[in-house]
Amino acid sequence: MRHFDEGTLISVLTTQPLDRALDYKAPEGGCFEGAFVEVPLGPRKVLGVVWGQGEGGYALSKVRSVIRVLDAVPMRAKMHAFLERAAEYTLTPMPAMLRLATRSPGLGDPPSMRKVYRRGTTEAPDRWTEARRKVVAVLDEYGGLAFTLKEVSEQAGVSTSVVKGLVAQGVVSEEESPRDLPYPRLDPGQSAFDLTDEQTTAADALKTGVASRSYGTTLLKGVTGSGKTEVYLEAVAACLEAGRQALVLLPEIALTAEFLTRVEARFGARPVEWHSGVTMTERRRAWKMVGEGSAQLIVGARSALFLPFDDLGLIVVDEEHDTSYKQEDGVLYNARDMAVLRASLCKAQVVLASATPSLESWANAEAGKYNRVTLTSRFGDAVLPEMRAIDMRAEALPSNRWISDTLARAVRTRIEAGEQALLFLNRRGYAPVTICRACGHQIGCDHCDARMVEHRFQRRLMCHQCGETKPIPHACPSCEAEDRLAPVGPGIERMAEEVAALFPEAKVEVLSSDLFGSARALKARIEAIAAGEADIIIGTQIVAKGHNFPLLTLVGVIDADLGLQGSDLRAAERTFQLMRQVAGRAGRAEKPGTALMQTFQPEHPVIRAILSGDEEDFWRAEAEERRHAGVPPYGRMAGIVLSSPDVQAVFDVGKALAARSEPLRRIGAQVFGPAAAPIARVRGRHRVRLLIKADKTAPLQPAISAWIAQIRLPANLRLSVDIDPQSFL
Numbered sequence: 001m002r003h004f005d006e007g008t009l010i011s012v013l014t015t016q017p018l019d020r021a022l023d024y025k026a027p028e029g030g031c032f033e034g035a036f037v038e039v040p041l042g043p044r045k046v047l048g049v050v051w052g053q054g055e056g057g058y059a060l061s062k063v064r065s066v067i068r069v070l071d072a073v074p075m076r077a078k079m080h081a082f083l084e085r086a087a088e089y090t091l092t093p094m095p096a097m098l099r100l101a102t103r104s105p106g107l108g109d110p111p112s113m114r115k116v117y118r119r120g121t122t123e124a125p126d127r128w129t130e131a132r133r134k135v136v137a138v139l140d141e142y143g144g145l146a147f148t149l150k151e152v153s154e155q156a157g158v159s160t161s162v163v164k165g166l167v168a169q170g171v172v173s174e175e176e177s178p179r180d181l182p183y184p185r186l187d188p189g190q191s192a193f194d195l196t197d198e199q200t201t202a203a204d205a206l207k208t209g210v211a212s213r214s215y216g217t218t219l220l221k222g223v224t225g226s227g228k229t230e231v232y233l234e235a236v237a238a239c240l241e242a243g244r245q246a247l248v249l250l251p252e253i254a255l256t257a258e259f260l261t262r263v264e265a266r267f268g269a270r271p272v273e274w275h276s277g278v279t280m281t282e283r284r285r286a287w288k289m290v291g292e293g294s295a296q297l298i299v300g301a302r303s304a305l306f307l308p309f310d311d312l313g314l315i316v317v318d319e320e321h322d323t324s325y326k327q328e329d330g331v332l333y334n335a336r337d338m339a340v341l342r343a344s345l346c347k348a349q350v351v352l353a354s355a356t357p358s359l360e361s362w363a364n365a366e367a368g369k370y371n372r373v374t375l376t377s378r379f380g381d382a383v384l385p386e387m388r389a390i391d392m393r394a395e396a397l398p399s400n401r402w403i404s405d406t407l408a409r410a411v412r413t414r415i416e417a418g419e420q421a422l423l424f425l426n427r428r429g430y431a432p433v434t435i436c437r438a439c440g441h442q443i444g445c446d447h448c449d450a451r452m453v454e455h456r457f458q459r460r461l462m463c464h465q466c467g468e469t470k471p472i473p474h475a476c477p478s479c480e481a482e483d484r485l486a487p488v489g490p491g492i493e494r495m496a497e498e499v500a501a502l503f504p505e506a507k508v509e510v511l512s513s514d515l516f517g518s519a520r521a522l523k524a525r526i527e528a529i530a531a532g533e534a535d536i537i538i539g540t541q542i543v544a545k546g547h548n549f550p551l552l553t554l555v556g557v558i559d560a561d562l563g564l565q566g567s568d569l570r571a572a573e574r575t576f577q578l579m580r581q582v583a584g585r586a587g588r589a590e591k592p593g594t595a596l597m598q599t600f601q602p603e604h605p606v607i608r609a610i611l612s613g614d615e616e617d618f619w620r621a622e623a624e625e626r627r628h629a630g631v632p633p634y635g636r637m638a639g640i641v642l643s644s645p646d647v648q649a650v651f652d653v654g655k656a657l658a659a660r661s662e663p664l665r666r667i668g669a670q671v672f673g674p675a676a677a678p679i680a681r682v683r684g685r686h687r688v689r690l691l692i693k694a695d696k697t698a699p700l701q702p703a704i705s706a707w708i709a710q711i712r713l714p715a716n717l718r719l720s721v722d723i724d725p726q727s728f729l
């Protein structure tokens, strides 16, 4: 690592939204390239990283000095390279990338102190109790390791007063220690399970990759319950044994609980967590320990990709097809793609695990860019659910009812047998539309071009775009007629009413992201349900993601056609994935499962593909269509969104961009638009979209930069570029 002597001109990248790095003088004692520093900027002190040699060009006497070097491991060259490449790919300014890489408060603060507990010098207390024995057993088991009060009491399953009581007698010692304690070591040891032959072959393939200490990506495809997690944990074990760090990305915080328990069972200690639910203090500890190399396994959300790993050997992206890997605000990046980029820069392996891979990954495997490892059968006696369509044209349901007799009968049979049924509808709230029966007015959001959705449990109308809520009015805001507002269409809260009427005795549970105050609360409910605390579960897509409900044997999809409407290029792929994932919830234990899909178009090719279960056929047909249309993954796209409170300005800038598309045409790209976005106003800002299409090999990003650079943007106008957009709203 390069060292700069005191007074040398250095370039510092700050987290402030400036378009370039700034020159400073190295501080007293000098500094290393990559050092995290505090620098003066105007009247403020800001965080930055020593990016390289200074640009120069001004009188050295005018250049200010770095204030101090922070007590953190300097950014490594491979991280520096990763941020630059990620910025180039996503067309993100470097300061925003640096902000992603420093999302930990008080980076440079000296570590604060806290009390820690170890085995003390006194052998035994005056009197042994069961609780006291447990505490001593925990402390003895981990040798000299220090615990926080919370950790000991949790591990031992006793109250903190028991620990304090032992401290008073000297059986346990209490001392002050820096807050950032090292994490307990994970023991790669042996799996508690005997892997099946198929699993062994799969695990061996992944382990060979890890042992190569080189870059490679493997698509690990296997039906739900086939043991993908067990298999990739073997790769994690191999990585830890080789002394390198491993990262497992999960699409949803609520899934981490189950995963942490599994890791603890497999490795004897819990991994390090990194997601929005982690406290600030723990974030800081994690960030530092990851950088020092003492955090071995990190499990987290997509932002964990930007942690300062010392020696990253493996990244697992679980449920790799999940749309939540695409960050949709701020820096627009796809964690799956960034994982591949990061791994390629640090000689690490990537495992993309899914039962229903994205077409992108499937195509990369087909093209031989990714290795492919497949698990074909469910573990043990569990078999894949039988899937059938319910033809809604033949069911003649009265209006305002959504559960067909066929589905209702199936639910009844299951709950009478003491099993669980899941009714799936991907629509939060009570009803998607509230309409006035006197004048036909639909209640919309004041700030967005979107309808308000009734949330009856909370007694409010909510905008799903901006989150604004208001009470449900008595009178129509337009014609003032009283008590004429009526809900139209079903949401899951309305399903709950229908279910209660059909099955008055059943215990019903509604699962939807907005009904839980915290990820922890949701997690607790999911665990209770898994333990049998519900007969009928009504849920949105949060139930589709990897949760394990052993008693669940029936899945009823209320509206299988829902995702097929709309013009999204991935509509078919998404519906296929979601339906297969939801169906996969059924019959994961000994009892076989059934999935019933209510549809008005059972002959639709996507519905037929879902039912037939011939996935390869589906992917091939879908791939063929995309190739034909020249769209991802066989062509490239970028979405441009312009937004401003001034509707004229957004269209003017949109038209100006379209008129000066020369830099894009030069690489053979096409520009579509400007057009009002499908959601034309969000939070009071008018939105206009342009879409760019290019060949797979076209150098899209530099062309877009050159194109945008031609136009001066008005102050209030925001322009965002979304490379490989997933959402077209």
Ligand code: ADP
Binding pocket: 193, 194, 195, 196, 199, 222, 223, 224, 225, 226, 227, 228, 229, 230, 231, 379
């Ligand atoms: P997936 O990740 O593909 O959904 P999991 O790894 O979660 O599958 O495995 C499904 C269930 O089967 C889990 O409870 C897991 O512990 C169990 N399981 C998988 N493989 C084995 C094995 N070889 N021996 C014992 N249990 C296994």
Ligand code: ZN
Binding pocket: 445, 446, 447, 448, 450, 463, 464, 465, 466, 467, 468, 683
């Ligand atoms: Zn709104």
